Amino acid sequence: MVQRIAVIPGDGIGPEVARIGVRLLESLELPLRFEWFDFGAERYLRDGTMLPAGFMETLRKDFAAIYFGAVGDPRLPGNEHAKGILLAMRFELDLYINLRPCILLDDRLSPLKGKARADLRITMFRENTEGLYAGIGGVFKKGTADEVAQEVDVNTRKGVERICEAAFAWAEQRGLKRVCMADKANVMVFGHGLWRRVFAEVSARHPAIEAKAMYVDAVAMDLIRQPEAYEIIVTNNLFGDILTDLGAALTGGLGIAASGNIHPGRISLFEPVHGSAPDIAGKGKANPLAMALSGALMLEHLGYALEAQRVQSAVERQIRQGAHTADLVPLLGGAAATTEQVGAELLACLSSTK
Ligand SMILES: NC(=O)c1ccc[n+]([C@@H]2O[C@H](COP(=O)([O-])OP(=O)(O)OC[C@H]3O[C@@H](n4cnc5c(N)ncnc54)[C@H](O)[C@@H]3O)[C@@H](O)[C@H]2O)c1
Numbered sequence: 001m002v003q004r005i006a007v008i009p010g011d012g013i014g015p016e017v018a019r020i021g022v023r024l025l026e027s028l029e030l031p032l033r034f035e036w037f038d039f040g041a042e043r044y045l046r047d048g049t050m051l052p053a054g055f056m057e058t059l060r061k062d063f064a065a066i067y068f069g070a071v072g073d074p075r076l077p078g079n080e081h082a083k084g085i086l087l088a089m090r091f092e093l094d095l096y097i098n099l100r101p102c103i104l105l106d107d108r109l110s111p112l113k114g115k116a117r118a119d120l121r122i123t124m125f126r127e128n129t130e131g132l133y134a135g136i137g138g139v140f141k142k143g144t145a146d147e148v149a150q151e152v153d154v155n156t157r158k159g160v161e162r163i164c165e166a167a168f169a170w171a172e173q174r175g176l177k178r179v180c181m182a183d184k185a186n187v188m189v190f191g192h193g194l195w196r197r198v199f200a201e202v203s204a205r206h207p208a209i210e211a212k213a214m215y216v217d218a219v220a221m222d223l224i225r226q227p228e229a230y231e232i233i234v235t236n237n238l239f240g241d242i243l244t245d246l247g248a249a250l251t252g253g254l255g256i257a258a259s260g261n262i263h264p265g266r267i268s269l270f271e272p273v274h275g276s277a278p279d280i281a282g283k284g285k286a287n288p289l290a291m292a293l294s295g296a297l298m299l300e301h302l303g304y305a306l307e308a309q310r311v312q313s314a315v316e317r318q319i320r321q322g323a324h325t326a327d328l329v330p331l332l333g334g335a336a337a338t339t340e341q342v343g344a345e346l347l348a349c350l351s352s353t354k
Pocket of ligand 1: 070271
C-alpha cells in the first residue's frame with residue numbers, strides 16, 4: 001500500500017533542504033507518495049492561512065508522516081505563524097516524543113578532545129507536549145514595580161509514563177543497555193518527584209535495562225567529560241531542549257542534527273533541528289544533511305529500517321569522502337560547497353550502497 005507523506009518545506013532554507021531530502025528518499029523507489037504543501041510565512045502573509053480548516057483531520061486520516069523543513073521569517077518577528085503550523089501539529093497530533101539522535105558520524109566532527117565515534121552514540125527522548133512549554137501562566141501587575149510572572153510546569157503521570165516507556169522500548173528494540181533520566185528532583189520536588197517515581201515504576205517493567213535517575217546539571221557536565229557513559233537520555237521538555245542542543249554541538253552542529261516528533265503508531269513529523277536560517281537563505285549555503293537524516297528517522301518510523309540505515313550510511317560516506325557546506329568547513333576543512341553539490345554527492349553515495 002502506498003503511504004502518503006505530507007511535505008511542508010516552510011520558510012527560509014526549509015525549501016532548499018526539503019528538495020534534497022525528498023529527492024534522496026524518492027530515489028529509494030519505496031511505495032511512498034510525497035505531496036507538497038505551501039504552508040509558511042509567504043502563504044500566511046498572502047491570505048492569512050496557517051493550516052487550513054480540516055487539514056489536521058486530513059493528516060490524521062490520510063497521511064503516514066510529515067516531512068517538515070523549517071518555519072521562521074524576519075517579516076514575522078513574533079513568529080505567530082509557527083505557533084499555528086508547527087506547534088499546532090506537535091500539540092494537536094499529540095507528538096509526545098521528541099527524538100533526537102546525538103550520534104557522532106565522523107571522528108572529526110567532535111569538538112571533544114580524544115572522543116571518537118564509539119564514544120558518542122546517544123539518543124535523547126525529550127517530552128514534547130508538557131512541562132514549562134504548556135503555555136500556562138500569566139503576569140499580574142504588568143509593568144509595575146510589583147509585577148509577578150508565573151509559568152506553570154505541567155507534569156502528568158500519563159505524560160511522564162509514556163515518554164519513559166518509549167525510551168525503554170527503544171533500548172530494548174535496539175539491544176541497548178542503559179537509560180538515564182535527567183531531572184532536578186532535589187529542588188523541583190513535586191513535578192520532578194513524579195518523574196522519579198514513574199521512572200522507577202517503568203524501569204521495574206524493564207529489568208534487563210540499567211536505569212539511572214540523575215540531576216540534569218550532572219548530566220550536562222558528564223556529556224562533556226564522559227559521553228560514552230550514556231546510551232539513552234529521557235527528560236522533560238525544558239531540559240530536553242537544552243541537552244539536545246548540547247548533544248548537537250558535540251556531534252557536528254545544527255547542519256547535521258535531525259529530529260522526530262513522534263506518536264508511536266500514528267502520523268508523526270520529522271524535521272531538521274535547525275530553523276529557517278534567514279542569514280543564509282537563498283544563497284545555496286544550507287547543509288542538507290540534517291534534512292536527509294530526518295528522512296532516515298522517518299523511514300524507520302514507517303517500517304523501512306534497512307533503507308533508513310542506508311540513508312545514514314550514505315550521509316556518513318558523503319561526510320567522509322565529499323565536499324562540505326560552509327558550516328562544516330571549520331571542522332572538516334576544504335572549500336565550501338553548495339547545498340546542491342552536497343545533495344548530488346549524497347544521492348551518488350546512496351545509489352552506490354544498493
Ligand atoms: N523547527 C523550526 O522550524 C525552527 C527551529 C529553530 C528556529 N526556528 C526559527 O528560525 C528562524 C531563525 O532562527 P535562528 O537563527 O535562531 O536558528 P537557525 O537554526 O535558523 O540558525 C542558527 C544558525 O545556524 C545556521 N544554520 C542553521 N541551519 C543550517 C544549515 N542547515 N546549514 C548551515 N547552517 C545552518 C544559521 O545560518 C544560523 O547562523 C527564527 O524565526 C526561529 O524562530 C524554527
